[in-house]
Amino acid sequence: MAESSDSVSEPLPISLVAGRYLLFDINVVTYLRRTHHICGTLIGSIPQIPQQNVFLGLPVELMPEEARLLVEKEAAYIVDDFAWHKERFNTFKGADRADYLESLRSEGFKARRAAEATSQNKKKNALAKQAVRKSREEALEGAAMKDPTDGGEAESPFDYDRPDSPAPSTVSISTNKPYAVTPTATYSTSSLPANPAQQPNPDTTSSYHLFAHLHSKDYFVMPGLRFGCDYNVYPGDPLRFHSHFAAVSYEWDEEIPMMDLIGGGRLGTRVKKAFLIGGKDLESKAQDGDRVRTFSIEWGGM
Amino acid sequence: MADTTPVQAVQSEAAVTPAAPSSQPKTNRQNVNKLYALPAPLRTFPLPTLVPHNPLSLFQILYVWLSQTINPPSSHFETPYYGLWSPETRSVHVTDSRSIRGLWEQGFYGKGSLSRSEPNWMSGQKARRENKGKVTSEEVTRQRRAARQQTKWERARKEREAIEQKLLEEAEAARVSDTTNNGDSASTGEEGLFESDTSVTVSDVCEDSSVEKYMEWQSPVGPLELLSLPNSTLDLAKASLNLTRAVEQDVATVSDPVSFMGSNAAPVGPLQILALPNSRLERSFNEALLSEGGNEIVTATHHSLKEDSKDSFLKSRSNENGAAIGHGLNGHATATKPYMNGHSSITEGAINGSAHSDGTAYTSNFLPNGSAISASTPMMKRRKSVRFSPTVEKNTFIQNEPLSPEHASLITTIIADEAEPAKTEEQEHFQLTLEEAFFLAYSLGALTILDPVTKSPISNKDLFKVFRRSSYFPPLTNASFAPDDPFMLNYVVYHHFRSLGWVVRGGVKFAVDFMLYNRGPVFSHAEFAVVILPSYSDPYWSSDVSLQNYVKGKEKRTWAWFHCINRVITQVRKTLVLVYVDIPSPLNDGDEEDIGVDGVLARYKVREVVMQRWLSNRQRD
Numbered sequence: 010m011a012e013s014s015d016s017v018s019e020p021l022p023i024s025l026v027a028g029r030y031l032l033f034d035i036n037v038v039t040y041l042r043r044t045h046h047i048c049g050t051l052i053g054s055i056p057q058i059p060q061q062n063v064f065l066g067l068p069v070e071l072m073p074e075e076a077r078l079l080v081e082k083e084a085a086y087i088v089d090d091f092a093w094h095k096e097r098f099n100t101f102k103g104a105d106r107a108d109y110l111e112s113l114r115s116e117g118f119k120a121r122r123a124a125e126a127t128s129q130n131k132k133k134n135a136l137a138k139q140a141v142r143k144s145r146e147e148a149l150e151g152a153a154m155k156d157p158t159d160g161g162e163a164e165s166p167f168d169y170d171r172p173d174s175p176a177p178s179t180v181s182i183s184t185n186k187p188y189a190v191t192p193t194a195t196y197s198t199s200s201l202p203a204n205p206a207q208q209p210n211p212d213t214t215s216s217y218h219l220f221a222h223l224h225s226k227d228y229f230v231m232p233g234l235r236f237g238c239d240y241n242v243y244p245g246d247p248l249r250f251h252s253h254f255a256a257v258s259y260e261w262d263e264e265i266p267m268m269d270l271i272g273g274g275r276l277g278t279r280v281k282k283a284f285l286i287g288g289k290d291l292e293s294k295a296q297d298g299d300r301v302r303t304f305s306i307e308w309g310g311m
Numbered sequence: 312m313a314d315t316t317p318v319q320a321v322q323s324e325a326a327v328t329p330a331a332p333s334s335q336p337k338t339n340r341q342n343v344n345k346l347y348a349l350p351a352p353l354r355t356f357p358l359p360t361l362v363p364h365n366p367l368s369l370f371q372i373l374y375v376w377l378s379q380t381i382n383p384p385s386s387h388f389e390t391p392y393y394g395l396w397s398p399e400t401r402s403v404h405v406t407d408s409r410s411i412r413g414l415w416e417q418g419f420y421g422k423g424s425l426s427r428s429e430p431n432w433m434s435g436q437k438a439r440r441e442n443k444g445k446v447t448s449e450e451v452t453r454q455r456r457a458a459r460q461q462t463k464w465e466r467a468r469k470e471r472e473a474i475e476q477k478l479l480e481e482a483e484a485a486r487v488s489d490t491t492n493n494g495d496s497a498s499t500g501e502e503g504l505f506e507s508d509t510s511v512t513v514s515d516v517c518e519d520s521s522v523e524k525y526m527e528w529q530s531p532v533g534p535l536e537l538l539s540l541p542n543s544t545l546d547l548a549k550a551s552l553n554l555t556r557a558v559e560q561d562v563a564t565v566s567d568p569v570s571f572m573g574s575n576a577a578p579v580g581p582l583q584i585l586a587l588p589n590s591r592l593e594r595s596f597n598e599a600l601l602s603e604g605g606n607e608i609v610t611a612t613h614h615s616l617k618e619d620s621k622d623s624f625l626k627s628r629s630n631e632n633g634a635a636i637g638h639g640l641n642g643h644a645t646a647t648k649p650y651m652n653g654h655s656s657i658t659e660g661a662i663n664g665s666a667h668s669d670g671t672a673y674t675s676n677f678l679p680n681g682s683a684i685s686a687s688t689p690m691m692k693r694r695k696s697v698r699f700s701p702t703v704e705k706n707t708f709i710q711n712e713p714l715s716p717e718h719a720s721l722i723t724t725i726i727a728d729e730a731e732p733a734k735t736e737e738q739e740h741f742q743l744t745l746e747e748a749f750f751l752a753y754s755l756g757a758l759t760i761l762d763p764v765t766k767s768p769i770s771n772k773d774l775f776k777v778f779r780r781s782s783y784f785p786p787l788t789n790a791s792f793a794p795d796d797p798f799m800l801n802y803v804v805y806h807h808f809r810s811l812g813w814v815v816r817g818g819v820k821f822a823v824d825f826m827l828y829n830r831g832p833v834f835s836h837a838e839f840a841v842v843i844l845p846s847y848s849d850p851y852w853s854s855d856v857s858l859q860n861y862v863k864g865k866e867k868r869t870w871a872w873f874h875c876i877n878r879v880i881t882q883v884r885k886t887l888v889l890v891y892v893d894i895p896s897p898l899n900d901g902d903e904e905d906i907g908v909d910g911v912l913a914r915y916k917v918r919e920v921v922m923q924r925w926l927s928n929r930q931r932d
Binding site for chain 1: 369454819820822823870871872874875876877878879882
């Protein structure tokens with residue numbers, strides 16, 4: 010990536026598409042993860058392997074809580090993609106339009122150049138490997154017959170990488186045409202308002218208080234559906250740590266079914282997490298802080 | 312012991328035709344099969360088998376059939392089982408041993424109040440007195456749990472060590488990169504997640520803050536650190552206080568564990584958790600003790616170390632009482648000792664990571680009947696100035712019992728009783744849940760439930776009302792009943808599965824309503840876990856806005872909840888069954904009176920949905 014997260018400047022636009030808060034820019038995603046401890050969830054399939062769902066790609070979906078937190082910190086603002094598209098697409102003319110098309114073109118070129126660079130590298134490596142192997146084989150066996158499997162193995166990477174025509178010339182010719190880039194938005198990001206008007210906060214459930222509380226304690230908070238809880242709480246980046254808590258939010262005076270405590274405690278302990286419940290204490294005397302209190306439960310008999 | 316007559320009647324009839332069992336002793340399986348031969352507390356009278364080449368057998372069949380038609384024998388026992396309705400515990404108590412054994416062996420109803428399920432507290436006590444070790448299933452479970460606990464702490468320790476190692480490396484790397492960054496502004500020392508094109512400023516900020524945090528409060532990377540984090544501002548203040556105090560004291564006293572007593576040690580084992588103060592009051596008392604009577608405690612501990620058996624436990628307690636600490640404080644004074652141990656081991660553990668090996672040594676020594684002193688002596692040889700008192704170990708020894716020191720003292724008395732060779736009296740009773748009791752009384756007619764005050768039998772009709780009212784907490788006092796009260800839901804489902812021949816038992820421990828056993832818990836594990844979900848499908852429930860809201864609240868379940876239950880059940884290799892109970896519209900009291908219990912129950916419908924986790928890439932056959 011030529012661009013790094015430096016090029017990202019707050020506040021960031023978060024696209025609201027069909028009630029989901031989405032991020033389409035990898036730089037924004039890394040920036041949010043690094044700076045704001047907001048990870049989101051990758052939900053896009055990978056173009057080359059669309060049938061698998063273990064490894065996913067862009068876009069990143071943010072929980073409503075994450076979106077709200079970012080908006081409240083004034084690090085981001087919500088762009089309703091549908092409304093914005095309707096508004097902008099009709100008036101997309103003249104210089105704006107040319108700019109937009111040009112940006113698409115340059116993106117395409119960039120992508121093409123990157124792809125070619127990697128393929129060239131690959132080719133070089135493969136050729137070098139091939140040369141080494143050949144010389145070794147010749148040294149070892151001389152005129153002896155080649156082992157059929159060995160030969161097949163040796164040839165396959167080479168065949169795969171070699172284009173029909175000699176390599177160097179194609180590379181230089183092909184830069185004429187940009188790759189077709191599928192834009193993620195029907196407007197250029199520059200056309201977005203730099204300082205958006207005050208918007209209502211994204212709708213969240215009452216569990217937002219717990220989310221914000223945990224986030225303010227420098228935890229990484231991820232959605233917890235997999236572990237049957239509201240949030241999965243990590244002590245650091247989820248790539249480095251296992252989560253420590255399975256958090257469930259309750260209203261302060263809500264009746265908590267005993268079964269939920271048993272199930273949560275049991276499951277949490279089983280997967281080596283503490284089962285954490287928390288809520289906002291509305292009657293708390295403490296004026297400072299968010300008045301969220303949390304309790305963790307461990308199942309003793311396992 | 313049990314109701315042997317019907318069992319033997321059936322057995323003898325069955326034993327006529329097959330070859331008589333040889334004199335060799337029966338296997339465990341055979342014993343179990345014989346003991347639990349009756350699936351319900353009822354008698355059955357099957358016709359004798361027809362042997363084609365023996366015409367006499369035909370006559371025998373005819374005779375039995377005729378005699379049974381003319382004078383039908385009752386399938387109920389002459390004397391029914393008796394239970395006592397206990398409104399306080401909202402259960403039916405059974406105390407006579409014939410009823411207890413009968414109800415347990417013929418259909419696996421109820422549970423012992425001091426046992427996991429089968430009422431075998433008494434035999435467990437006997438076994439313990441005779442020093443037999445593991446006889447009851449509770450005993451086995453306890454040992455298994457102790458072993459599991461040990462492996463868990465061991466695992467946690469290893470993980471923590473690894474993480475600490477990693478953190479040290481990272482801190483080292485950060486320092487290196489810091490110095491290089493300061494030396495020349497080029498960003499060379501990138502590590503961790505930071506990509507090489509990160510700006511210097513960003514990475515600098517991050518590293519600095521993280522290192523700083525690590526110094527102040529270690530970022531919680533393991534269970535230890537997590538526990539040692541301050542829980543409140545109070546703790547924070549305490550910690551700083553302790554720090555200054557520790558600095559003030561000279562080296563000799565610092566090495567003395569007593570000086571650490573007041574600080575908030577992170578509990579690293581069950582012992583330490585036991586010893587944590589339960590309230591702020593105790594905490595402040597702890598402080599007071601530290602300032603005045605710390606030395607007294609130490610002497611008490613030494614003293615008790617010289618004693619050498621279980622009995623010394625009690626003696627040392629009385630010694631401490633004599634040491635003017637006062638009885639009310641007694642439990643606490645003992646409890647502070649593991650506290651110091653815990654803390655000193657932590658301070659060491661932070662340096663060389665040996666904290667958990669101490670904890671392990673503890674647990675391994677606390678097998679039942681292990682002598683307390685043998686556990687403590689090898690530890691005493693260590694270099695550390697940690698005092699171990701047998702009192703404390705006594706506490707851990709019963710680690711599966713209630714945790715607080717007050718309870719510990721209660722346990723002491725039990726142990727004292729046990730030590731005497733005198734006969735232990737039965738302290739356990741048998742409990743039936745509302746559903747079980749009503750099924751036995753109403754559907755099978757095998758149980759007579761007595762009123763706690765008048766000691767007279769309660770009729771099924773009254774029982775139905777009483778149980779429905781008591782299924783709420785606190786019990787309802789008004790007479791009108793909702794068609795969706797918890798008892799109705801549970802009973803309908805219970806009755807449904809019992810009628811289909813399943814053995815139904817409560818499933819609270821797996822966070823579900825019922826567990827279904829094929830034949831019974833002694834034969835196999837439960838196969839299915841039943842979750843009851845009310846379904847308000849009757850048009851009445853959607854006729855009104857307020858009703859719709861009510862229904863919404865009742866039917867509301869989250870996906871997180873479902874995932875949680877499903878995972879718990881899948882982990883224990885059972886199949887989750889969602890049982891929907893169609894709730895009819897409510898009746899007024901007069902109508903309900905008219906149609907009776909049968910009519911009320913007939914209005915409910917039950918639907919079953921089997922749920923299974925299905926992963927497309929794993930369940931490909």
